[in-house]
Amino acid sequence: MTDKISAPNVYLYAFQLYHNSEGSNNPLWQKCDNILRKFTYKKLTHHLKSPKRSHDQCEDLLLKTPLEFTRSNPLIEGFAQPLQIQDSYALWLNIGCPEDGTADNLDVSFIKEINPENILLIDGDDNFLGQTLLLTGWLTENNLPDNIDYSLPFAELCCNHIDYFKPIANQCRNALLPGDSTPIFYRSGILFGSPIFEYGLISDIANIANYRHLLVWLLCDKQTDKDFNTCQQEIIDLLFYRNKIIKSFQDSRKIYHDLVKNYDEIEEDIKYLQQQLAKIRSSLTTADLETLKQQLKVLLGKALSYTSVLRKLEAFDNTIAINLNNYSDILQKICDTLKTDKEELSILNHFEIKTAPYMRSQIAGDLGYFKHGTDLIESAIASIRGIVEIEQAKSDRALQTRVTVIGVGLGVSGVAATAYPYLIKQDPPNPINFTLSIIISLCLGVIAAAIAFTAIQIWPHLCPKKPRN
Structure with a gap:
């Protein structure tokens, strides 16, 4: 030999x-x-x-x-x-x-x-x-x-x-x-x-x-x-689609590393958010609400970036699928020209039935894993929005209560001050009675405000809740 x-x-x-x-x-x-x-x-x-x-x-x-x-x-x-x-x-x-x-x-x-x-x-x-x-x-x-x-x-x-x-x-x-x-x-x-x-x-x-x-x-x-x-031209076409598939897979590996980095950052942000929420045991302060709103903006920005990168990974998978279909068509054309079947061209057919599907399975696994990152972000955003909306609703109700109580107090005080001269004879006019009318009006206003505040607080507990259908 x-x-x-x-x-x-x-x-x-x-x-x-x-x-x-x-x-x-x-x-x-x-x-x-x-x-x-x-x-x-x-x-x-x-x-x-x-x-x-x-x-x-x-x-x-x-x-x-x-x-x-x-x-x-x-x-x-x-x-x-x-x-x-x-x-x-x-x-x-x-x-x-x-x-x-x-x-x-x-x-x-x-x-x-x-x-x-x-x-x-x-x-x-x-x-x-x-x-x-x-x-x-x-x-x-x-x-x-x-x-x-x-x-x-x-x-x-x-x-x-x-x-x-x-x-x-x-x-x-x-x-x-x-x-x-x-x-x-x-x-x-x-x-x-x-x-x-x-x-x-x-x-x-x-x-x-x-x-x-x-x-x-x-x-x-x-x-x-x-x-x-x-089959010279078909071989050129075949290798063209082969290299396009490989290039797409290689580019997807770059995206994979970007996604790993982004995913780790998202996990760290969510852990930090959980730690911050764990420290809050009562109603949120204005500073707490502002912090949550800022965190919400950060997560929304990262969600947009993360989703964009994830779509690139999906695009590479689609590119591989399209070029793999073209590869298969060219291989079949060679078989038709030479009157043979793909099994006789196993060295070329192997890429279609083994190599390229392996690449697609890798990308599919990556997509399945990294889509959990999107779920994490959406859950975190929903949680922050829920907390902010609840606290905002509480704040709005508290403001409404204060306005109602003050309005009732001022109204009663005004009515009392207006009615006082008609209830007590002012002949001759006595400055002491004027001062007394002011004091009585204020006291009645405070009492009315207290009654209104108490009623607002206990009324929701007295009204039976309507059963859900």
């Missing part, structure tokens, strides 16, 4: 939203120029055409398709194909060796020439959706172990002994992405009749800085190459 492969090629699929960076100013095209600089003098940005504002699924952005290049010593060739897909730009870049027999039985270490200084890895901004690297290389019978039955066709032997090729796939990975950028093996399978190995753990997807997606496809059947060429 040898560690050599033939005609290694790397395909870069990268995607970026074109928000506020249309045309040649988009960072994705600038990055492509940086990559091409390692292999050719040509620049992608010099050949771009202005994109049209259309609703087409995919549009070519080159004046002449595609931008091809060749480098000798060693012989490396490739092409760059920029596309516009819906609201995003896509870069399809190929760098590798020709399949004309001039690059057969190359040592795996040759792959380092295709990615000098890890130039193919893109660290984009917030509008960068992600990338997938696909490395292809042809196997020969020399790659098979000696202790197997060679009576079967070569392609069938390769597919039946896929585990034999994991070491060489790992070597290809290490040569292409050395050092800290090396992704961990995830799973393997058969795609279009040839072994394929996927790298990049699902558990690393949330970690934007560490996640790398690499496919190593060891070709053993010419039909594989034909099917690959037939």
Whole structure:
């Protein structure tokens, strides 16, 4: 068994939203120029055409398709194909060796020439959706172990002994992405009749800085190459939706951390509120009411912010659902084109039936947990409002009682002062009687006010309450 492969090629699929960076100013095209600089003098940005504002699924952005290049010593060739897909730009870049027999039985270490200084890895901004690297290389019978039955066709032997090729796939990975950028093996399978190995753990997807997606496809059947060429556009679309889903999930993890922080703050505020209410054992003072009103304003502000962040999390889940549906449609289109079923494309179908649903379940769990924060805020706001309304009602009743009592007292005093001259003869006028009338009027007013106050206090207790229906 040898560690050599033939005609290694790397395909870069990268995607970026074109928000506020249309045309040649988009960072994705600038990055492509940086990559091409390692292999050719040509620049992608010099050949771009202005994109049209259309609703087409995919549009070519080159004046002449595609931008091809060749480098000798060693012989490396490739092409760059920029596309516009819906609201995003896509870069399809190929760098590798020709399949004309001039690059057969190359040592795996040759792959380092295709990615000098890890130039193919893109660290984009917030509008960068992600990338997938696909490395292809042809196997020969020399790659098979000696202790197997060679009576079967070569392609069938390769597919039946896929585990034999994991070491060489790992070597290809290490040569292409050395050092800290090396992704961990995830799973393997058969795609279009040839072994394929996927790298990049699902558990690393949330970690934007560490996640790398690499496919190593060891070709053993010419039909594989034909099917690959037939479905090129569908594969681009498929990876576009895949990266959109992953980007939405990664963004949801940022929102998750914001929600954790907000939730903790809300819990602290409610604990503080409970402590403040526990100290109040009688009627609230004006200062207490003012404190509660201020706390109510704070909670209302936090409720608005918290709900807004929670809606963003729901929006990411909706985005994943929409793009997952598109992913499923494209996968079905590939099946229809090749007259196969999704089970035969398990390496691609796994993302639809396992990976993306796992992401949605994570978000669903987060939504279920953090919606309790909304309930906490609503309960706290309702409690504060209830307390403030009760105390305000008490204050209003007390004011009404005081006004009533004072009114009764003043009224009785006025009546008494008016009636006094008619009840006591004032002939001749006596200043003492005038003073006495004032005193008697005031006393009667006080007595009347006291009677009114007592009546107001005991009357609600004497009246029977109406039964509720």
